[in-house]
Amino acid sequence: MSDNHAEHEEHIGIPGYIVIFLILVVGTIFTYFSSFWDLDSIFPGANTLLALAIAFTKMMFVILYFMHVRWSSKTIWLAAVASFFWLLIMFAFTMQDYFTRVSGVFSA
Amino acid sequence: MQDVSAISGNSIPADEPKLNYINNGHTLKSWLLTKDHKRIALMYLLSVSAFFLMGGIYAAFIRLELLTPASDLLETATYNKVFTQHGILMVFFFLIPAIPAILGNFLLPLMIGAKDLALPRINLLSLYIYWIGGIITLWALMKGGVDTGWTFYTPYSTTFSNSYVMAVGIGVFINGFSSILTGLNFIVSIHTMRAPGMTWFRLPLFVWAHYATSLVMILGTPVVAITILLVAIERFARIGIFDPAIGGDPILFQHLFWFYSHPAVYIMILPGMGVISEVIAGFSRKRIFGYEFVAFSSIAIAVFGFLVWGHHMFVSGQSVFAGLVFSFLTMVVAVPSAIKTFNWVATMYKGSISYDTPMLYAIGFLGLFLVGGLTGLFLGSIGLTVHLTDTYFIVAHFHYVMVGGQVIAYLAGIHYWWPKMTGRMYSEFWGKVSAMLVFVGFNLTFFPQFILGYMGMPRRYASYPEELQVLNIFSTAGASVLGIGLLMPVVYLIHSLFYGKKAADNPWMHPGLEWRTSSPPPTENFKEMPVVTWEAYDFGEESGLDIEEARRREAVTV
Numbered sequence: 001m002s003d004n005h006a007e008h009e010e011h012i013g014i015p016g017y018i019v020i021f022l023i024l025v026v027g028t029i030f031t032y033f034s035s036f037w038d039l040d041s042i043f044p045g046a047n048t049l050l051a052l053a054i055a056f057t058k059m060m061f062v063i064l065y066f067m068h069v070r071w072s073s074k075t076i077w078l079a080a081v082a083s084f085f086w087l088l089i090m091f092a093f094t095m096q097d098y099f100t101r102v103s104g105v106f107s108a
Numbered sequence: 109m110q111d112v113s114a115i116s117g118n119s120i121p122a123d124e125p126k127l128n129y130i131n132n133g134h135t136l137k138s139w140l141l142t143k144d145h146k147r148i149a150l151m152y153l154l155s156v157s158a159f160f161l162m163g164g165i166y167a168a169f170i171r172l173e174l175l176t177p178a179s180d181l182l183e184t185a186t187y188n189k190v191f192t193q194h195g196i197l198m199v200f201f202f203l204i205p206a207i208p209a210i211l212g213n214f215l216l217p218l219m220i221g222a223k224d225l226a227l228p229r230i231n232l233l234s235l236y237i238y239w240i241g242g243i244i245t246l247w248a249l250m251k252g253g254v255d256t257g258w259t260f261y262t263p264y265s266t267t268f269s270n271s272y273v274m275a276v277g278i279g280v281f282i283n284g285f286s287s288i289l290t291g292l293n294f295i296v297s298i299h300t301m302r303a304p305g306m307t308w309f310r311l312p313l314f315v316w317a318h319y320a321t322s323l324v325m326i327l328g329t330p331v332v333a334i335t336i337l338l339v340a341i342e343r344f345a346r347i348g349i350f351d352p353a354i355g356g357d358p359i360l361f362q363h364l365f366w367f368y369s370h371p372a373v374y375i376m377i378l379p380g381m382g383v384i385s386e387v388i389a390g391f392s393r394k395r396i397f398g399y400e401f402v403a404f405s406s407i408a409i410a411v412f413g414f415l416v417w418g419h420h421m422f423v424s425g426q427s428v429f430a431g432l433v434f435s436f437l438t439m440v441v442a443v444p445s446a447i448k449t450f451n452w453v454a455t456m457y458k459g460s461i462s463y464d465t466p467m468l469y470a471i472g473f474l475g476l477f478l479v480g481g482l483t484g485l486f487l488g489s490i491g492l493t494v495h496l497t498d499t500y501f502i503v504a505h506f507h508y509v510m511v512g513g514q515v516i517a518y519l520a521g522i523h524y525w526w527p528k529m530t531g532r533m534y535s536e537f538w539g540k541v542s543a544m545l546v547f548v549g550f551n552l553t554f555f556p557q558f559i560l561g562y563m564g565m566p567r568r569y570a571s572y573p574e575e576l577q578v579l580n581i582f583s584t585a586g587a588s589v590l591g592i593g594l595l596m597p598v599v600y601l602i603h604s605l606f607y608g609k610k611a612a613d614n615p616w617m618h619p620g621l622e623w624r625t626s627s628p629p630p631t632e633n634f635k636e637m638p639v640v641t642w643e644a645y646d647f648g649e650e651s652g653l654d655i656e657e658a659r660r661r662e663a664v665t666v
Contacts, residue, residue, distance in 0.1 A: 075299070086327045089414055094363045097418065097430035 011071050020065045027058040128531070128628040143228035144631055148235050149214035150529070155235075156210060157598075159201035159242065164591065166194035171553075171587040174580050179570035187570035188255035189271065195258025200280050201242055203514055204372060207379035208290055208325075209238070211521045212318045214529060216294060218622035218629060219312050221303025221638040226296040234289040241283030248275030257568065259369070262350035262361040266342050274343060277336045284329045287375070291325030294318050303621070305640035312620055312644055313389075313402050317382025320406035324371045324378070324413065332368035335361065359425050366417035374413040376510060377477075378406055380517030381448055384470050387520050388452045390618040391467035392459025395645040398451045405444035412441040419488050423497045431490050438488030445481055449474065464616070465539030469520035472547045476512025480505060483558065498568075501561025504554045512550055519546065519597065526601060527611030531628040534604040538596060545593030552586025619646055 012020075031054045039046035064070040069080050129146045133139075139147055169190050173181045182190060213231065217224050225231050248254065254276045256264040265273050298311070298319050338349050339361070348354030350361045389396040396402055418426055418434030426434075452474060461467070483505040487493050496502065527533055556579040561567075565576050572580070614623040619642065625634050 083327065086414065090331065090364075090367050093415065093418065093430075093433075094360070094367075096433065097359070097363065097426050100427040100429035 011068065012065060017065070020061050023061055024058050027054050030054055126626060127630060128626065129631045130531075130628050132631045141232075143224065143232055145213050145217050145225050145228065145231055146529075146629065146631075148231050149210050149212075151235055152205065152209040152213060152238070155239065155242065156202055156206050159197050160206075162246075163194055163197035163202055164594070166190050166197065167587065168591065170194060171584040173570055174572070175584045177572050177574045177577050177580075182570060184570045185255065188257075188568070189253040191568055192255050192257050193249055193253055196245065196254070196276060196280070198510075199258055199372070199376075200283055201238075201245070203376040203510055204287060205238060205290075206518050207383060207514070207521060208294070208318060208321055208375075209234075209286075211314075211383065211518070211525065212290070212294065212321075212379060215525060215622055216297060216315060216318060217301065218528075218625065218633055219315050219620060220298060220301055221306050221621050221634065221640060222297060222301035223632050223634070225293045226301050227293045230289050231293055234286040234293070237289070238283060238286040241279045241281075241286065243279075244282065245276055245279030248272040248279060251275070259365060260336070260339065260361075261365075262339065262342075262356075262358040265339055265361075266350055274340055277339060281333050281336045284333045287325045287329050291322035291329075294322040295326070303638045303640055306621075307640075309400065309403070310640055310642075310644050311403075312382075313385035313396060313399070313406070314379075314382035316403040317378045317385070317406045320410040321375050321378045321382075323407075323410050324375050328368040328371040328375075328414070331364060332372075335364040335368070338364070359421070362421050362424055362426075363417070366420045367414070370417040370420060371410070371413045373506075373509070374409055376514045377517075378409060380473070380514045380521075381406065383517045383521035383524070384452060384473050385448075386620070387466045387470040387524050388455050389645045390524070390616055390620075391464060391470070392456045392461050393647050394455055394459040395643070395647070396451065397454035397457075398447070399644060401447050402451050405447045408444040409441065412437065412444065416441050416488075419493075422490055422493050435488055435490040439485065442481065442485055442488075449478060449481070463540075465534075465536060465543055466520045466524035468540055468543035469516050469523065469546075472543065473513060473516045473520065476508055476516060476547075476550065480508030480510075480512050483508065496561060498566055499561035500557040500565045500567055503567050504557035504561060507554045507557075511554070516546065516550075519543075522597070522601075524616070525622070526604070527615045528622055528627050528629070530605055530608075531611050531626075532604045532608035533611045533615065534597075534608055535600050538600040542593050542596040542600070545589055545596065547593075549586050549589030549591070549593050553583050553590050554586070556580070556582045556586075 031051050034050050034054070035047060037047070039050060063080060069076055129144055133142075139151065142148065169182065170187075173179070173187055173190075175181075179187065213225070249272075252272050254269070254271045254273055256269050256271070256273055260273065260277065265277075298315060302311075341347050342349045342351060342354075342356065346354060348356040350356040350358050352358065385396055385402060416434055416438045418430055419438045422431050422435070463471075483501070487496060487502065487505060523534070523539055560576055560579050560583075563576065565572050611627045613625065613627050615627070616623070621638055621640070622629075624638065
């Protein structure tokens with residue numbers, strides 16, 4: 001295990017991890033303050049979209065650096081991408097219902 | 109590994125004391141802190157069986173209540189709790205873990221030629237998580253139980269129910285992590301722990317089925333965990349997620365719940381299909397017909413299984429367009445299941461079939477799963493399902509798949525590998541009687557429910573019109589026969605532990621790696637690292653399986 005840790009620390013080192021941590025903290029603070037802005041006046045759901053964008057960015061930092069996916073094998077990359085694909089399936093098929101409830105292809 | 113004596117079953121004199129995984133340490137600590145996958149599997153066997161018994165007792169109460177048209181044995185509120193708790197215990201604590209956690213844990217390393225799973229500590233952790241989730245759930249049931257149905261549908265679970273919804277939810281939530289860790293362990297083990305020569309296409313189909321199951325466990329289970337958390341957030345913080353009064357949508361719960369819970373059906377049935385592949389090939393003494401197709405159909409079921417969840421929601425308010433798409437995809441997911449069924453039957457064709465107890469269960473599986481699968485197409489049809497939704501037709505359908513499929517496959521597997529797990533043979537006579545009783549009792553219980561459902565009897569009610577009583581009496585009578593059939597293995601399998609004939613290392617003369625070590629296996633599984641030079645299900649001499657020589661040796665020794 002100690003060998004593994006040493007190997008991982010070579011990637012970005014302790015200072016690198018601290019930087020990533022600070023990015024996550026800044027992202028969290030940014031999410032909090034952005035919720036006070038009235039972005040929904042631009043288009044409905046803009047506030048939610050911004051919050052999700054920040055969350056997605058933070059998640060990418062966690063996956064790539066904290067979980068070491070950036071330096072992992074292609075199999076690990078495949079697993080990571082597949083999980084997003086599955087998430088996409090869940091969203092797409094659920095929204096397929098919501099988007100066709102009123103003005104769907106077969107509704108009156 | 110090519111030496112016939114290594115597989116003949118009598119290479120080691122029966123009376124010679126052997127150190128195996130069972131007698132390698134007798135203290136409670138040696139069991140509770142074990143990292144041996146076989147011991148963990150045995151502890152799962154005891155735990156899962158206890159939950160099966162409890163779920164069965166609830167089932168008995170349901171059938172006794174429905175013996176008469178009036179609600180006279182249980183109060184209606186109590187009846188709601190009884191069917192809910194039957195479902196929760198059976199689905200989350202028996203059907204999902206039974207085959208992967210017991211047979212999968214025990215056999216997967218043996219089948220791939222490994223000393224253990226890749227992550228033994230994680231394996232033990234998954235057992236402890238299962239226990240913790242189970243204890244919390246049982247505590248909640250004893251405190252007052254839950255009455256929402258096993259599906260926890262909103263708004264029952266968020267607004268109207270005053271029962272122990274969240275306590276049970278937490279139990280199920282925690283239990284989910286046990287599934288995830290087991291699935292993770294299996295995937296890592298299959299990728300990294302295969303013996304030399306054990307290529308992907310030499311893997312037993314049991315392993316392929318568990319690989320596909322593990323994918324579903326890892327990808328689906330977190331979603332139901334998050335869904336339960338969202339219910340908790342709405343119940344406690346009144347944040348509108350599922351309640352329309354505060355900005356939520358109850359149909360969203362159903363989307364999230366079924367995104368996991370429909371694939372969970374495949375978590376339950378895919379390992380069973382793996383067992384059936386092993387048993388049918390073994391007792392037909394033939395390589396499985398269309399090995400690659402059966403292997404990839406497991407993966408196809410796992411993938412397509414994620415695309416059909418909306419067929420549980422045809423009448424719930426989902427859009428007609430979405431219903432149409434889900435209906436079409438439901439027809440598609442039937443294809444890989446049909447491939448498996450056809451290939452099993454084709455394997456038996458011109459095979460050298462022997463009707464031992466595991467094979468009787470496997471043949472029973474073929475018929476029952478066929479009925480369960482085909483009635484699924486009725487329910488996947490967007491027009492017909494309007495008439496059948498929430499009737500006993502649904503109850504009959506999923507019991508044909510879950511009990512007729514998974515439970516029968518589980519029993520087939522337990523009987524098949526019992527000699528390997530315990531080193532003892534059970535009574536074939538009683539095994540066959542039990543298999544017959546289970547088959548007859550099962551059909552008598554659930555076939556009338558198809559008719560009841562078609563006649564319009566709704567599920568989840570304690571009373572019904574008098575004209576439906578005859579079929580309900582058939583069903584309750586069948587449940588009694590089924591109950592006896594299911595209790596019999598408990599008796600003769602336990603009896604075999606003390607009085608059963610010692611099992612040979614390879615009592616069925618089958619070629620899999622698990623049969624090439626002693627019964628019961630040593631802690632490290634194999635005395636030497638096995639090197640695989642034969643194809644899967646190779647019953648020829650090339651695999652080192654000279655059955656005539658082995659039988660001669662057995663005859664001489666016995």
